[in-house]
Amino acid sequence: MDNMVASNGTLTANETGTGRIKAGPSGRKPRRRLSRRNIIVYGTLIVVALYYLLPLYVMIVTSLKGMPEIRVGNIFAPPLEITFEPWVKAWAEACTGLNCDGLSRGFWNSVRITVPSVIISIAVASVNGYALANWRFKGAELFFTILVVGAFIPYQVMIYPIVIVLREMGVYGTLTGLVIVHTIFGMPILTLLFRNYFAGLPEELFKAARVDGAGFWTIYFKIMLPMSLPIFVVAMILQVTGIWNDFLFGVVFTRPEYYPMTVQLNNIVNSVQGVKEYNVNMAATILTGAVPLVVYFVSGRLFVRGIAAGAVKG
């Protein structure tokens, strides 16, 4: 209450002096007005928060109802009879085309895509950022500029040439190919992130290690790596959510048996055949959103830092 912006300056005068009812010398804000403002601020924020939460609530509620209840009821009503059958069905039985083994396949595909992609893209970009920050060589800045500018080029422009490159390498349509693609497109932002972080570390450390005769890799593994755990966590959050949520690359660069979860989810929900089972669809949607949501809620402030670093510096 009294730590509103407006009362900062007069706070001490008020409390030591005449008390709260009478305003201090420079304060002109009676309590009534303060609380009305509070009502507006908190009221708006609560309404907004409800708006943001509504879709999540409807998803959960819908996924716990049976189809008969959905047909007669309203989507906001809590389930009369809670059933977990839609969840089981979404995970193990939902159909895409001829396959009826549910989302589980997409989930494991996504795991098999995300884990190596995250590790490789971070490894490549961190070493790269380190080279750019501490071992500048002629031309490095030029390549780096191309890389960062390239981050703004729409993917659609580069997709087909990549298809050709991957086909020449013999990995088009495989998980390996998709991992390479994720590494490529994760590179601009991650390299930027690591370069800025390493450049911000005290240079004396690096110089001292050089004087002691440590080389490129020794300094990276013995000094830089242990000092930069937070930035690795930030990069991991960025990559895990980004890669898990990817749809376009999954569709373009893999065959149906390797489709990631997002693609499979879309195929399940938007398939034109059969009766629409909204409860199963919503259960499947929650399952697909679960991994990034867990990452988000667990990582908290680091997530914000990750997207801020990713966004503002870009």
Add this chain to the structure above:
Amino acid sequence: MTALTRGSGRPNQWLRNLNAKIASIPMILTAVVIFLGGTIWTVVYSFTNSKLLPRLSFVGLDQYERLWAAPRWIISIQNLALYGFFSLVFSLVIGFVLAALMDQKIRFENTFRTIMLYPFALSFIVTGLVWQWLLNPQFGIQSIVRSLGWESFSFDPLYDADIVIYGILIAALWQGTGLVMCLMLAGLRGIDEDIWKAARVDGIPMWKTYVLIIIPMMRGVFITTLVIIASGIVKVYDLVVAQTSGGPGIASEVPAKYVYDYMFQAQNLGQGFAASTMMLITVAIIIVPWAYLEFGGGRKRG
């Protein structure tokens, strides 16, 4: 300098700093082969009549003429313009207002921020599907309002070609405004507390302080946010695929979807390349002035 000891002579320029160069190979390949090479390749092939496979038989601007004569492309561009305009305006306004509210030294700031930002962690596919369900005319918001007694209420953007793009806009704003709010809040926090005190001493009302003093001071944050939102808008694809698949009919098509469909489904590569080149030009129109302001002439920020 690294592992090399080359006696007394000047070390070979190419071998200097060898490890750093090796470490940068992925970056160099990506930058030169994929980003630069791939872009040039696509632009060059957009002047050919490639169908199923890329072929180098040039047909001049034919693909572009065909592109701009295609109703589907015109609709895509119109949708992108509408969606882009409203999504820029609304996300900047809503994002800023929310950030200003959050900046009132409120309690539970973390809770509010967590709630507003969580949609950003979700994929566009998930976002699109949830809103497809919420906007379902038979069960969703429309039927709820009708069952409350307003029988003639009609809001089914996903099945009405005239307003379908706004249905997508609602979902996009739900997903993205939290991020804009966070960026704006970071900008607001960067503003010196003394500015507020001075404005208060002069008796300037709060809203006026925001409009006349704070927003001009946040110019940099606004421009950066603008660029982020804008380059995201041009790429919009997943959301449309999940929410409407471009329908009803072709009413909610967007350029990114046009490119994908022509490249991988209609097997008309030339059209796809021409359309993607147009996307590239659109992005360049946004990025180049910004890059010039930011990094080019007169470095005055800071």
